[in-house]
Amino acid sequence: MMASSYSAKEEDGHHSGSAGLGGAAIRTRKPDNTAFKQQRLPAWQPILTAGTVLPAFFIIGLIFIPIGIGLYVTSNNIKEFEIDYTGTDMSSPCFNCSQSFSWNSTTPCKCVLFFSLDQPFESNVFMYYGLSNFYQNHRRYVKSRDDSQLNGDQRSLKEPSKECEPYRTNENKPIAPCGAIANSMFNDTLDLFYIDPNGTKTQILLIKKGIAWWTDKHVKFRNPGGSNPNLTAAFIETAKPVNWHKPVYELDIDSENNGFINEDFIVWMRTAALPTFRKLYRIIQKKNNMTPTLPRGSYSLEVTYNYPVRSFEGRKRMILSTISWMGGKNPFLGIAYITVGSICFFLGVVLLFIHHKYGNRNNSSDVPN
């Protein structure tokens, strides 16, 4: 592809013609006797043989199987509870909400789901919402955002990126935050209540901080106007995203969690990899060592049903999960490690057999070389 005529100088007869006079002086053109030029650099020449690979297989097997078992046990110990509240079934409490959904309704539709936990959740409990058949990874969707606007850039606030179309402007005012991702932010409200055996409902404290990546919250997402506490002023002359009920500066009353640095918003803005995904919604902190965070018993989930998914046959879930050092519940890694470890161990045995049956002869011929 690149011109392969680096020999052009030789081909060039005129050139050599004029250089001919100087050519009489005999230069020694003996090549340098360096290891590199003679291709004799000292080199390590590893050879994979049954003998060398064998121990590796056993070691891998011996390491992976315990890790796998550890992972599997860890994953199994993670408590996870999942409840679908989409309301597609007639029997579902949220059926009405899902059916009667309208963007213009001013009164929110609420529904309550009851469930019970068979086992207590001991450590911190993480509350997720899950969506299915929701293509957050669709290209048109993924690129429909303006990161410099979200970073607090004044110019982008007034003049959002073209990528945000068709969620760029509304009624000639720039939308903040612009783009499809922001526009479709998950806005159901989930409240959790513990129901005593004697029937009293206690609301469980849901913490909404610490659900987004630290760097997103503190660096990547910035409100316009810096630390100016008056967000309303900062977002003046902008429109709210069309599907939002309230503007961005009213997401929370806490100024540390309002505007672009609202953690629910930040979490939503990190687009999911697959069309079925979960996102961290709230954290339930462990109170003390004596009582489990979520004891066994009955609970109720109160949903403010704002988010329509019926039109694209999506599903909504609420997930309660404890977390281990490896993250949420996922038996895949444990199984994978146990399988691979076992395979390696098995191969080790096979190789050992081969090595013993045929290997000795090879070894003897290896030696003189």
Next chain:
Amino acid sequence: ERGGITLCGGDEKRVDSRTIYVGHRPCPDTEAFIPSKFCDNRIVSSKYTVWNFLPKNLFEQFRRIANFYFLIIFLVQVIVDTPTSPVTSGLPLFFVITVTAIKQGYEDWLRHKADNEVNKYPVTVLEDGRSVKKESEKIKVGDVVEVVEDETFPCDLILLQSSREDGTCFVTTASLDGESNHKTHYTVPDTEKDLQALPATIECEQPQPDLYKFVGRMHIYKPEQEPAVRSLGPENLLLKGATLKNTKKIYGVAVYTGMETKMALNYQGKSQKRSAVEKSINAFLLVYLCILISKAVVCTTLKYVWQSKEGQDEPWYNQKTQKEKDTNMYLKMFTDFLSFMVLFNFIIPVSMYVTVEMQKFLGSFFITWDKDFFDPEIQEGALVNTSDLNEELGQVEYVFTDKTGTLTQNNMEFIECCIDGFQYKHRDTRSELDGFTVTDGPEKEELFLRALCLCHTVQVKEAGSEVLADQVDGIDGLLLPQPEEERGFIASSPDEIALVRGAMEYGFTFLGLESKSMKIKNRENNIEEYKLLHVLNFDPVRRRMSVIVQTKSGETLLFCKGADSSIFPRVRPEEVDRIRMHVERNATEGYRTLCVAYKQLSAEEYAVADTGLREARLALQDREQKLMAMYNQVETGMSLIGATAVEDRLQEEAAETMEALQGAGMKVWVLTGDKMETAKSTCYACRLFQRGTELLELTVRTLEDGRLKLSFLSCRSWSTANQDYGFIIDGATLSLVMNPPREADASQYRSLFLQICQNCTAVLCCRMAPLQKAQIVKMVKNSKGSPITLSIGDGANDVSMILEAHVGIGIKGKEGRQAVRNSDYAIPKLKHLKKLLLAHGHLYYVRIAHLVQYFFYKNLCFILPQFLYQFFCGYSQQPLYDAAYLTMYNICFTSMPILAYSLLEQHISMEILLDNAALYREIANNAMLRWRPFLYWTVLGIFQGLLFFFGVRFLFSNPALQDNGQVFGNWSYGTIVFTVLVFTVTLKLALDTRHWTWINHFVIWGSLAFYVFFSFFWGGIIWPFLKQQRLYFVFANMLSSVSAWLVIIILILLSLLPEILLVVLRKPRGPHSRQVYLFLPFPF
């Protein structure tokens, strides 16, 4: 660039001769003085000017299919809304184009510089009686130019006047054809008077590129006389580019200038040879292009199937823009298809071409650097003229070698002679071996020796000429000790020197040629003088040469020497038998034999011959044929005096080299112009033919019914194992085979011939004309399976076959440098061929084959996850990896290790390769780039791609992967896949590497470290120029997740597991296990 020539000569092409007025003086007798237009003396070898460089260079670069493809991809990215930014493919393309443009620009600048140097060179021109200094480019046809010693001629000149008394001048044409011996050129007779007012015209042929041909006629007008006509031949023509030697000053008239000079006409780029690897690459490319297109088609189809479902195409959360809604459905489908093409186009990487080019370019230095190729005698090492064919050196199946100068040293030594049937052996200091001492000897003996002294074109090197002492080529005198006298001879053929020197040993010394008279010193130390009347030059068709001399006593004698086959028919038959026995015996012993004959010419006979020869020389048309006819007429009825035997020693290690080549499975064919017996004995000496070899001869002698013979030979059952066959054919028979009288038989004969040849271990073709050599190479090259051919030779007669073969090797021998100039590789000695092929060739092949396969593999497992991701993102062309990763993958993260591998790998050490020639067979027939290994690599790539994608896919069934419960998004997904990918392909290469130098360590671990470093860096900063900060802290967060670590580790291990297993399991058993095992760096 050739355009200039046709432009200049365009008008006069219709006329087959041009008329030149010497000194632009109108001459009487001609109708009218019409100064014809000739082109000026400017040499233009450059391709570009400042103005047209950019457009012209770009146009030429984009004519290459690969560049064009990438340009299209780039344009699609610019025009259509595609998933990846145009930068991802634009940047590498821009890089490649720029580097190439800079390189070509630089080369062109060098050419400009060289052109200027030549064009602005000051020359002296005689104008109106004065010498005027001019720039070389201002010379016009007809100018009288002065050239002084050691200057190069500024254009093609007819020599008019020389400062030497005898009207000669010496010239070296080292820069034209590489022959550094001095050639004598002659002035045109009768012009040595006043040049300022010489009224003359020159009529000569139109410019043509043959350096050794020139026909012209000079009319010299004298007042009140018929104009004198002198014939002009190549001996009167001084070529541009040649250098004046040993002569103070000459004057000549310009006949061809500028781009019409013979040098300029000879200037042409060699036709590009393509290697088999390149063809394989193109085949693989086609496969990958199909994969690419089918991927895009599948995705486009599925996309529209998927979209047809209610609510999928445009859910409320992901509305289209108005423009998208308005676009025509079919246009959208088409742009979708293009978008997918762009998304997957990384599967055919720009960088592969760059890497292959770099590998070839850099790799070729190892040949030039190899000190084993350095020859202390000529103080030179190997030369690489093209780096495109490195790997072809590892694929050679047929070796065509010249005999003289290649297999043998071309260092002639007079061994013995036979005079009138008596043998004289030279080595035993003149003791007559046969016992038949001189009966009527002395007379014949002296005649014979005189013949040796007179019948040649040898020049005596002038004593004290220092210039000559520097040069090695063509001067024999310096190499051999001279007991009696310091006497050097210069000749174009070493045989002649050996003969003259042989005669000297017997007491007859050739003293030199001065103004047409040859002096020899005889045994009584008396000087004899002979007037040289005519030289009937040697040519390969006649295979003989003659001189006509006149003795002091007025006798006119013709001496002729030549090959036995050309002499015997021209002498009395009864004399032949006595000599023939000797000649044949000498030939079987491997000596080169020549027969010597003479004839006394009567005055009438001479007169006829003289006029005939002169007329033929003056002929403007068909001069060659006329001369030939005249020569044949003169050289008849001679009587045979004797024969000579000259030994041409074998090259160092010729036999070992040939044995190694045969051991490596190559078929060696010797193509020589020499006699069958001589060639056969050389073949035996080189161990090409062994004692057990059954020889099949097909020569004129055995040709009574050639057709029968051929079919008989071919019917022979070749199955008899362990029987080596050798095949001998001569030029005449070959031409019968190639061009049979009945055209219909041609293909049948050829296939029969090939069939025979292919079943023989060694083939000897003797009595070959240069063109026949090329014909043979071409025939084998185009035969079934198109085997890779290699030609090796040292002389001008080998150029045609060197150019014809896939790989042409020139030997820096004694016969000038023409072979070297036209070769792809040049080596000082034949013995170097062994290392060049068995070690360098083998390694280059393995390296580049691995490079190519690896590149396709790594891009397959790079793009496959991206393809699979489309099934999970609604076929929306969402890239899995960030744009930076897409761009950098091939440029930075994975390019250096494979480049280092492809430069340094020695899966088997050079010593073992040289010791076990059979290892060469293992890579024969493009073994590593056949469809089977390609399939293996493809399956491996698919396996790993699937593993990467689905491994991470299962991990992401719960995206809460951090111990603080936070979740990962799509860019984390891509980054995990990409990390696994980079580590796996790099470690795969590490597994394949058998030769870990510090560079390999540095580059492999360095690349991985760089990847990690880069990822941190890229994700560590909010980049102001980026529209989206997709990777902000993605990598760091990934590393903070234990699960991500665990999945990365297990996926890398699992991807490499089959590889490791195969390596271990396919280890062959048996006594040679190690050697065989060492071979092939990877299993398939």
